[in-house]
Each structure stands twice: as structure tokens, then as C-alpha cells.
Amino acid sequence: MNPIGNGRRAARRPGQGVPSERRSRHRERAPLRIRLRRNRGRRLRRLFYAFLTLIATLCAAVLVAYHLTSIPKPHPETVTQSTVFLDSEGAYLGRRGPVDRQDIPLSAVPRHVQDAVIAAENRSFRTDSGISPRAIARATLATLTGGDPQGGSTITQQYVKNALLSPEHSLDRKAREALIAIKLDRTVTKDEILEGYLDTVYFGRGAAGIQSAARNYFGVDAKSLTVAQGAALAAIVNIPSYYEKAGSDPKVTAKLENRWEWVLDAMAASGNITAKQRAAARFPAFRFYPPGETEGQRQYLIDVAAKEAADRLGITEDRLASGGYTVTTTFDLALQDSATQRVQEHPGGKGVRVHTAVVGVVPGDGAVRLLYGGSDYARQSFNDAVSGAVEAGTVLDPFGEVGHAGEPLGKLLRTTAPTPLNLTSAYATVAADGRYATPYTVARITREGRTVYQARPDVRRALDEREALVVGARSGAGPTPAAVAADGAAGPVESKGFAMAGAGGGITRRTVWATGYDRRLALTVALFADRAGSRKGTSVPAQLPNEPSPTEFAQKVAVGIWEAATKDGAKDGAKGAAEGDADGAAAN
Numbered sequence: 001m002n003p004i005g006n007g008r009r010a011a012r013r014p015g016q017g018v019p020s021e022r023r024s025r026h027r028e029r030a031p032l033r034i035r036l037r038r039n040r041g042r043r044l045r046r047l048f049y050a051f052l053t054l055i056a057t058l059c060a061a062v063l064v065a066y067h068l069t070s071i072p073k074p075h076p077e078t079v080t081q082s083t084v085f086l087d088s089e090g091a092y093l094g095r096r097g098p099v100d101r102q103d104i105p106l107s108a109v110p111r112h113v114q115d116a117v118i119a120a121e122n123r124s125f126r127t128d129s130g131i132s133p134r135a136i137a138r139a140t141l142a143t144l145t146g147g148d149p150q151g152g153s154t155i156t157q158q159y160v161k162n163a164l165l166s167p168e169h170s171l172d173r174k175a176r177e178a179l180i181a182i183k184l185d186r187t188v189t190k191d192e193i194l195e196g197y198l199d200t201v202y203f204g205r206g207a208a209g210i211q212s213a214a215r216n217y218f219g220v221d222a223k224s225l226t227v228a229q230g231a232a233l234a235a236i237v238n239i240p241s242y243y244e245k246a247g248s249d250p251k252v253t254a255k256l257e258n259r260w261e262w263v264l265d266a267m268a269a270s271g272n273i274t275a276k277q278r279a280a281a282r283f284p285a286f287r288f289y290p291p292g293e294t295e296g297q298r299q300y301l302i303d304v305a306a307k308e309a310a311d312r313l314g315i316t317e318d319r320l321a322s323g324g325y326t327v328t329t330t331f332d333l334a335l336q337d338s339a340t341q342r343v344q345e346h347p348g349g350k351g352v353r354v355h356t357a358v359v360g361v362v363p364g365d366g367a368v369r370l371l372y373g374g375s376d377y378a379r380q381s382f383n384d385a386v387s388g389a390v391e392a393g394t395v396l397d398p399f400g401e402v403g404h405a406g407e408p409l410g411k412l413l414r415t416t417a418p419t420p421l422n423l424t425s426a427y428a429t430v431a432a433d434g435r436y437a438t439p440y441t442v443a444r445i446t447r448e449g450r451t452v453y454q455a456r457p458d459v460r461r462a463l464d465e466r467e468a469l470v471v472g473a474r475s476g477a478g479p480t481p482a483a484v485a486a487d488g489a490a491g492p493v494e495s496k497g498f499a500m501a502g503a504g505g506g507i508t509r510r511t512v513w514a515t516g517y518d519r520r521l522a523l524t525v526a527l528f529a530d531r532a533g534s535r536k537g538t539s540v541p542a543q544l545p546n547e548p549s550p551t552e553f554a555q556k557v558a559v560g561i562w563e564a565a566t567k568d569g570a571k572d573g574a575k576g577a578a579e580g581d582a583d584g585a586a587a588n
Helices: 003-010 020-028 032-068 111-121 133-145 155-164 171-187 190-200 210-218 227-236 250-269 275-280 293-313 317-321 333-343 409-413 420-431 465-475 550-568 570-587
Strands: 083-086 092-096 325-329 353-361 368-372 435-437 442-447 450-454 459-461 499-503 511-517 522-532 539-542
Touching: 083 293, 092 293, 092 317, 111 155, 111 190, 111 227, 111 250, 155 171, 155 190, 171 190, 190 210, 210 227, 227 250, 250 275, 293 317, 293 325, 293 333, 293 368, 293 442, 293 450, 333 353, 333 368, 333 550, 353 420, 353 550, 368 550, 409 420, 420 435, 420 465, 420 511, 420 522, 499 550, 511 550, 522 550
Parallel strands: 083 325
Antiparallel strands: 083 092, 325 442, 353 368, 353 522, 435 459, 442 450, 499 511, 511 522, 522 539
16 A cells, blocks of 8 residues: 555545534625625615615505594684674774684675785785694704704694693694694684684784784774884784784884785785885884773673673663674764763762762654763772662653653652662753653664664653643753754854762752753753761761852763764764654654
């Protein structure tokens, strides 16, 4: 044997004689970089499939959530409306109700006001799907990171948030808001959404909705808003609690004016207003806020009108207050404010409180034009003009020769302490040649633009014409010869005579009455006094202070009010008297 050859045969090739398991492991040991490169395509495919699965799952979840989501009914507080009271000329008198809000149709909102709100809040409103993905992403990020709450929602989302959902800040609520907004946008028209938004959005000053905002900021109905006023209200929506002081706070006013300019520029850029309208726009004047003390006195008027309105409709005053009615009263607000200024000039007396009640009624019709029932509603809600029993004294003496007066005048003539309203009605009967007209304060009631009540004067014969002439001659309260010019036109009002009467005399004067009338108006001013009683919270009658002279003061107030009434309200009074004549003729 060849040992060398045997040695060659004995030599092994690399790996020869190594167990197969070890050889397999050795072959699989590739570098990590190579192994990752080999598996990258497979991993990417797996991630892509997982992403598609996630997207499909999310889309399915959104579709299911969309179909399961129903559009909720508005919150009770967003459908509750206040009842608004207006004077005979439509001037805003005040309101009753838990929320200062009244629904109006979109047709009652000028197009330029609609465009102003869209320019300020959501310029893509007419074309978007009801949501703003960018705003939703921004709000979601802020919620997840604990940042400040983010706005920028569409008008549709704002309406959903304000009227249909709770105001909480959470992802769940935001997701529901978006789903409902999309569904609402697909099921109702843009005009319906805008109408709901304008009826519920908060404008500050306690006003929810465009109608209340127009009255609170500018003293007009929404239908009368100018381009400048509409742009101002649209600018206020952004921060209503801050901008509500516009007109009384210079800093707030200046900031709002800058935003107002921005809104108008946007309207001009989009073609909603012309360049000429933009150039002509002037920053509007606002009603002072908070309201002054004179508005509190008007609650006497609202009390009386609210009670009468509820009676006419056959509902409670609570239902009236939340029913969204518009009550047009018979009051003359300008005359009321004039009387308030004149009456409050009385200084009173030491330890004595002087009460002044003033009533103005249209003869032959019964419409109450003026009703001053007290100087401070907050201190005394009791209405002296309607409910105060004032000692008559000699004020009813001219009726002494009346044989039989028809009711309710007959009952009045038998009382020793009539209310100022009832006594004025008695002399209004004389002014109307013996026709008694039941006093009323509500001329018309509407709801959602539909008239639900229209006043019909209740006129009846209470005195014959001869008796009316005798009472007028004895009282001296009627028209005097000097008050009529040769051509029959009204002469100087200073020549109007007033019957002065009352109880007591000299330093014992207890009550004073000043009464005058013509065919346009019957006016009464009554003065009486009280002082604190021996028991806490009580009062007892007192003598009127002699300084200033109660008789002279009552006559001065009566003449001043008569001048204002006949100068500014002669046409209204004549119209009321003419209507009363027609009704009286029908009654006869």
C-alpha cells in the first residue's frame, strides 16, 4: 500500500466529514443587512394589507355609525321662545320669558344679513358638506394634547352643537357632531340649516337669535337691519360675551369695528355687496348696554298687557311668556317716557312717599295710551294706576245729577275710592258723548307672523248725550273755547282747562286729581301719599306735603303731558275717536 496515496485519500475537502446539521446552519448564516433586504418586499406587502384592512374597517365603522346616528331633536331651551311686547307704533317695549329668543323665517332676514353671517363664520357654507375636515383635525389634536378648545366649525356644525348636542368638549361629542352635521346637510336644505342657526346662535346681551339681537343692539326688527348693522351682528357672533359692550366700552367698540371692516371686505370680495355699498357703509350706533333705569319702569306696562293677553288667549301667563308671541299694545312709549320724566321731578316729603298715577285713554275706543303706575318697579311692583284705590273726594261731584248710569260706569260712580284707570274711563265716557268704552291695553297678538288675536273695542251707551253735556259743563275738564281756533284746528295747548279736585284741603290735603279731556284723549293725574306703618313692611295713608304745592304740581304734570300727547299723538287720538264713533253707532 502506498502510504502517500493513502494520505491523499485521507485528506478531506472543506466541510467533508462535518455533520449535515452543522453544514445547514452554516449556510443559513447570512448578514442581517442581506436578510432584511430579502424580506423587505414581503414585510411591505403585509403592512399594506394591514393598512387596507384598517381603512376598510374604519370606513365600515363610519358607515355603520352614520346609519345608526339619528338627528336629535333640539334642546328644550333652544326651542323656548320669549314673548315680546311692542308699543302702538311697533317700538320695542320689553319681553317676558326665560330666554330672549324669537323664531323668524329666513325670508324675514335680509339677504345681506345672511351673507354677512356666512362671510364671518363659514364662507364655504353654500357648497360644503356640512363639516370642515381641517377644523375637525385641529380640534381633535387640541383635545388629545390638552390644548385650548379649537373653533372654526362650519355653520352646520355650530347649529348642531348649539341646538342639538351638549356643549362638552370630547372626541365622542365631536365625532357625533360631524356625523350629524353630514346627515343634516344631506337631509335638509342649506336655507333650513341657516334659518335654524340664525334663530338659535347667541349674540350676547342675553339675545339668542337674530331677531332678539336686532332689537337688543339696534332697537329694530331683523327685517329692518341695514348692511352695516347686519355686518356688525355677524362680527359679534365670534365673541358675543365680549362684544356685547359695544357702544358703551371704547376699547370693545374699536375692536369690533375692525372685525366689522373685515366682514364687509369679505362681502365685497365675494360680490355680496357692491363697491358702492361698501364705500357707503358706516359703523352703526348701538343701544346703550346695560339698559338704563327708565326701561325698568316699563315693567308696569308689561304686567298689565301680559295679564290681558293671557286672558284673551285663554292661557296662563307662564305659557304666554314662553310661547313666542308678539303682543302689540296700545301704549305710546314716547308719551310714557315723557310722563316718567315729568312725574319724577316731585321731591316727596320727609318720611312721606308721594305716589303719582297717570292714565291716558282714547274716548269712545278704550285704548290706553298712557299708564304710569309707579316710580320704581324694583321697589314697588304694585301698579297705582290700575290697582291703587285713591280717595275720590270731589272728583266725582260733576256726576251728581246723573239719574241712572249704565254699567260699569254706574258702579264706578258709587265708589268712594276709584282707581285712576276707572276714573279716567268715566271722563272718557263724557268726552265720547256718553258712550263708555272698556279700557284695553292689547291691540293685537301674533305668532309666527299669524294674527291670533285682534282687539275689538267694547263700546256701550252709559249716559245720554244731555247728561254727558251737563257733566262736562260742571267739571270744566272738557275743551275750552280758547282751545279751538276760528278754523276749527287745535289752538294753544296751554289754554286747555283741567278740573282740579280731591280729598281734604289746605294743610290736610290727602289726594289731588287733575282731569282733562277732548275727543282725542282723556287724561288723569292722581296724587296721594303714604308713610311707613308701625309694623315692619306696612304703610298707612299720609297727608300730601305742601311743598311743592300738590295742586300746582298735578296741574303742571297734566299740562305738560297733554302738550306732548296732543302735539305728537293728535292723529292717533283722532283716529281712535273716529273708530270709537263708528263702533258706538253700531252699538246703538
